[in-house]
């Protein structure tokens with residue numbers, strides 16, 4: 001899939017890049033990508049609609065790189081609105097400049113391009129990228145990110161025969177501008193129209209429920225082999241149960257940490273989460289097998305048509321998949337089932353690196369907490385006539401000047417460092433209020449979900465330790481239940497409705513970091529904040545300098561030079577130029593030897 005990877009380790013190239021951006025470890029390889037983001041027409045559910053493609057592909061190509069690679073992605077915006085690409089789960093060490101969210105970057109205007117450059121330092125695992133503004137993820141623009149281990153670092157399982165990426169997610173036939181309009185006018189989005197697997201609609205497992213002529217995802221495998229299957233939920237707000245008929249899912253990794261390996265017949269994957277399963281093709285191929293992603297915690301009779309179905313096809317398969325889909329978990333009367341499953345996901349503390357956290361901090365249970373935040377969400381409310389979502393009573397409004405840039409240029413009154421440690425009790429308000437994080441502090445964040453829907457929370461710049469979750473209100477006594485030894489380190493955690501989840505995070509990465517719900521509708525309506533981590537010591541060692549190509553907007557727009565759109569329209573210009581030269585050379589040769 002990653003056809004556009006060019007490893008340019010050559011000395012000249014590195015010298016030029018070092019000169020251009022003034023950082024990066026010269027000995028680490030570069031991976032270059034040109035990504036053109038544009039609308040294309042697709043009919044995933046049988047109805048033509050505009051979707052967002054990357055290089056004409058929906059979903060976009062997989063970013064397939066290895067620990068410590070320097071990743072250079074030139075993103076060209078061919079949409080009719082601003083764009084920012086977010087590399088969700090990539091730590092961006094010392095480099096929030098490249099995170100691609102409105103608190104760190106000015107958006108890329110239509111027809112412009114912008115080149116991201118970041119190192120996937122000391123990390124491995126399965127993640128995904130997506131456009132972070134304007135509700136665009138609802139129309140696509142997403143794709144998988146795979147960070148492979150370096151050859152010299154052992155992995156805690158035999159090398160799989162193949163590596164397969166799958167993105168799943170709920171889907172609407174209305175495009176992101178229509179969905180945005182609904183939210184702006186205070187309307188909930190309602191039940192999605194379907195669930196897509198790798199951008200495709202359901203296999204026709206039932207003639208009544210699935211119309212004819214829908215293209216479905218088919219994954220070809222060899223009998224007897226073991227594959228690593230990486231699954232990310234890139235949808236808007238639906239938790240999905242993932243399962244493969246007759247096959248065990250041996251869980252091996254989640255968002256950069258190797259887990260204790262355990263078999264599951266199905267696993268709940270909440271919005272924004274990624275998992276790697278080792279799946280052995282140990283069935284007798286009497287037929288193909290269903291791959292299913294179905295909504296969780298919903299009334300089945302309303303959601304019959306909203307189900308993702310793909311096909312697992314053995315090369316020696318004797319026929320088509322048929323009959324009923326494999327059963328979802330039967331836990332209508334057991335609200336602890338899914339939470340117990342979540343709690344069963346633990347970290348393999350003896351598996352080798354790359355360690356997601358700095359040396360030493362993995363003994364997180366013995367580190368003293370330096371600051372505690374209780375973040376409480378609520379269902380959307382009307383504030384100043386606008387429909388908004390809140391976190392601790394504050395609905396975040398993005399300032400026109402990104403926070404990181406405002407800090408750099410000392411622009412005043414852009415935001416306030418006054419995010420409360422406990423939820424506000426007064427009337428909710430709209431503000432650019434962010435968390436004052438202490439550099440090298442160890443923060444405990446209690447996520448209390450007071451909504452009636454499942455939420456997942458993500459923090460940029462870090463892996464955090466998920467140490468506890470339970471129903472009811474968190475109290476000081478809840479600390480007694482924390483897992484202080486092998487809580488999983490990940491980037492996105494689920495918080496059940498009417499329940500809490502606690503995360504611990506070591507604030508060792510200087511920058512401005514987004515902390516948000518991954519549920520796109522609530523996020524769009526303001527359920528997010530940022531954690532500002534600054535090193536008061538005057539040093540250039542803990543954060544990279546502002547990139548030379550930084551875009552400027554808001555109070556700093558006067559610093560922005562116009563972009564030569566004619567140049568940027570062909571970001572593959574260099575390649576086509578050398579291709580032309582080659583053609584010229586060949587034709588010259590042909591003429592000469594005639």
Ligand SMILES: *[C@@H]1O[C@H](CO)[C@@H](O)[C@H](O)[C@H]1NC(C)=O
Pocket residue numbers: 039050175176177178
């Ligand atoms: C989105 O859908 C609306 C109709 O609901 C249409 O007017 C608009 O052109 C579409 N936008 C894109 C970008 O496809």
Ligand SMILES: *[C@@H]1O[C@H](CO)[C@@H](O)[C@H](O)[C@H]1NC(C)=O
Pocket residue numbers: 074113114115116549567568570571
């Ligand atoms: C846009 O792309 C051109 C051509 O590849 C590149 O030279 C330029 O640096 C890019 N602009 C930005 C702001 O990254």
Ligand SMILES: *[C@@H]1O[C@H](CO)[C@@H](O)[C@H](O)[C@H]1NC(C)=O
Pocket residue numbers: 155156157259260261348349350351352
């Ligand atoms: C944990 O990782 C170690 C080291 O790679 C491996 O030998 C062991 O099997 C793993 N344990 C589990 C339970 O997955």
Ligand SMILES: *[C@@H]1O[C@H](CO)[C@@H](O)[C@H](O)[C@H]1NC(C)=O
Pocket residue numbers: 001002062064065146162163164165
């Ligand atoms: C990534 O690239 C390597 C080397 O080309 C390949 O073996 C591997 O299967 C790729 N992984 C994915 C997920 O595409």
Ligand SMILES: *[C@@H]1O[C@H](CO)[C@@H](O)[C@H](O)[C@H]1NC(C)=O
Pocket residue numbers: 206207208209304324
């Ligand atoms: C297809 O789904 C409908 C509606 O749920 C159901 O009544 C019917 O029995 C299903 N057909 C088959 C062949 O399973």
Ligand SMILES: *[C@@H]1O[C@H](CO)[C@@H](O)[C@H](O)[C@H]1NC(C)=O
Pocket residue numbers: 248250261262263280282
């Ligand atoms: C997982 O299930 C497979 C059979 O599919 C079995 O061979 C393996 O031992 C199981 N592994 C664990 C850790 O339970």
Ligand SMILES: *[C@@H]1O[C@H](CO)[C@@H](O)[C@H](O)[C@H]1NC(C)=O
Pocket residue numbers: 284285286
């Ligand atoms: C394959 O397995 C299925 C169920 O696991 C069984 O019904 C069928 O008879 C088997 N077919 C062959 C050819 O062994």
Ligand SMILES: *[C@@H]1O[C@H](CO)[C@@H](O)[C@H](O)[C@H]1NC(C)=O
Pocket residue numbers: 299300301302
């Ligand atoms: C699901 O919805 C149907 C139709 O509205 C209703 O009759 C049924 O009671 C609901 N089931 C549950 C478990 O809420």
Ligand SMILES: *[C@@H]1O[C@H](CO)[C@@H](O)[C@H](O)[C@H]1NC(C)=O
Pocket residue numbers: 366367368
């Ligand atoms: C944590 O704090 C306690 C006292 O509050 C202290 O005795 C202990 O040394 C501290 N531990 C670390 C690792 O700093």
Ligand SMILES: *[C@@H]1O[C@H](CO)[C@@H](O)[C@H](O)[C@H]1NC(C)=O
Pocket residue numbers: 417436437438439
């Ligand atoms: C932010 O926290 C630091 C300590 O980490 C403190 O010195 C500073 O005064 C705080 N700033 C505000 C505005 O509260």
Ligand SMILES: *[C@@H]1O[C@H](CO)[C@@H](O)[C@H](O)[C@H]1NC(C)=O
Pocket residue numbers: 449450451452497498499
């Ligand atoms: C929300 O919070 C209120 C007040 O603490 C509590 O009574 C209510 O049960 C909570 N609801 C949920 C769904 O958590």
Ligand SMILES: *[C@@H]1O[C@H](CO)[C@@H](O)[C@H](O)[C@H]1NC(C)=O
Pocket residue numbers: 538539540545
């Ligand atoms: C950091 O780098 C900037 C620009 O490269 C330079 O002006 C400044 O003096 C440096 N600061 C320190 C403390 O080295």
